Amino acid sequence: MGSDTLIIVPTYNERENLPELTRRVLEQPGGAEILVVDDNSPDGTGALADELARANPRLHVLHRTSKDGLGRAYLAGFAWGLERGYEYLLEMDADFSHNPADVPRLVDRARSTGADLVLGSRYKDGIRVINWPLDRLLLSLFAARYVQAITGMPVSDPTGGFKCFHRRALLAIDLGTVRSNGYSFQIELTHRIWRRGMRIEEVPIIFTDRFQGISKMSGDIVKEACWRVWTLWLEHGLRRHPLPAPAKV
Ligand SMILES: Nc1nc2c(ncn2[C@@H]2O[C@H](COP(=O)(O)OP(=O)(O)OP(=O)(O)O)[C@@H](O)[C@H]2O)c(=O)[nH]1
Numbered sequence: 001m002g003s004d005t006l007i008i009v010p011t012y013n014e015r016e017n018l019p020e021l022t023r024r025v026l027e028q029p030g031g032a033e034i035l036v037v038d039d040n041s042p043d044g045t046g047a048l049a050d051e052l053a054r055a056n057p058r059l060h061v062l063h064r065t066s067k068d069g070l071g072r073a074y075l076a077g078f079a080w081g082l083e084r085g086y087e088y089l090l091e092m093d094a095d096f097s098h099n100p101a102d103v104p105r106l107v108d109r110a111r112s113t114g115a116d117l118v119l120g121s122r123y124k125d126g127i128r129v130i131n132w133p134l135d136r137l138l139l140s141l142f143a144a145r146y147v148q149a150i151t152g153m154p155v156s157d158p159t160g161g162f163k164c165f166h167r168r169a170l171l172a173i174d175l176g177t178v179r180s181n182g183y184s185f186q187i188e189l190t191h192r193i194w195r196r197g198m199r200i201e202e203v204p205i206i207f208t209d210r211f212q213g214i215s216k217m218s219g220d221i222v223k224e225a226c227w228r229v230w231t232l233w234l235e236h237g238l239r240r241h242p243l244p245a246p247a248k249v
Pocket residue numbers: 009010011012013014037038039067068069070073092093094095097209210214215216217
């Protein structure tokens with residue numbers, strides 16, 4: 001294995017975005033590797049990813065048989081990366097909503113602070129979202145307030161999907177029992193880490209709406225997030241603060 005850093009990129013019909021995205025991620029300093037997790041995209045993203053991987057040993061592909069949601073794709077990607085010993089595992093979308101140039105900022109913050117999780121945040125110290133319709137921005141801002149009001153978790157952007165986990169955080173949270181899939185997947189993972197008293201850092205990022213490809217956003221994803229937040233609070237014994245931090249090993 002060449003690098004200690006793996007960027008996991010789930011894809012479903014991202015043919016237009018993938019070649020340029022992987023090129024731009026791979027040219028960043030730090031030498032991180034990429035794992036594309038494709039759910040048998042009908043547009044042939046999986047075969048295209050294989051072709052790109054043949055040309056670059058830092059690019060890997062995991063194929064799954066059918067569309068099974070973002071959360072499942074990430075869980076498969078985490079298992080792949082943990083098995084192979086990567087120390088930093090990132091989540092990143094394929095549609096350029098997340099800027100490849102921000103990857104080193106997230107990883108550097110994790111390295112320099114020893115944080116268990118670094119979140120790319122659209123809402124820390126301002127609002128940095130480009131080209132989103134107002135209703136979508138309001139929904140996302142409301143979600144952040146909603147999560148904090150119910151769970152007490154003080155992160156500014158809990159539904160964001162650009163984040164860097166240290167492997168110890170993923171190993172600590174029992175990924176086998178994670179059931180949520182849409183936005184609540186992001187909230188659940190962060191809450192599981194926070195409630196154990198693990199260390200979370202936030203790095204401001206600029207988020208840009210996708211300009212190519214098709215959105216997979218749906219009302220079901222929003223509904224799932226609404227009720228899941230209550231179950232996270234219940235699971236944590238109705239507490240609104242983390243447990244004492246685990247002893248450092
Ligand atoms: N493997 C896999 N990837 C998915 C699935 N659903 C979404 N993705 C990918 O996950 C990332 C985020 O999904 P998006 O569709 O961009 O979701 P979003 O950012 O909330 O919404 P839009 O940008 O409006 O489409 C993209 O890279 C998608 O291709 C899925 O079921 N399986």
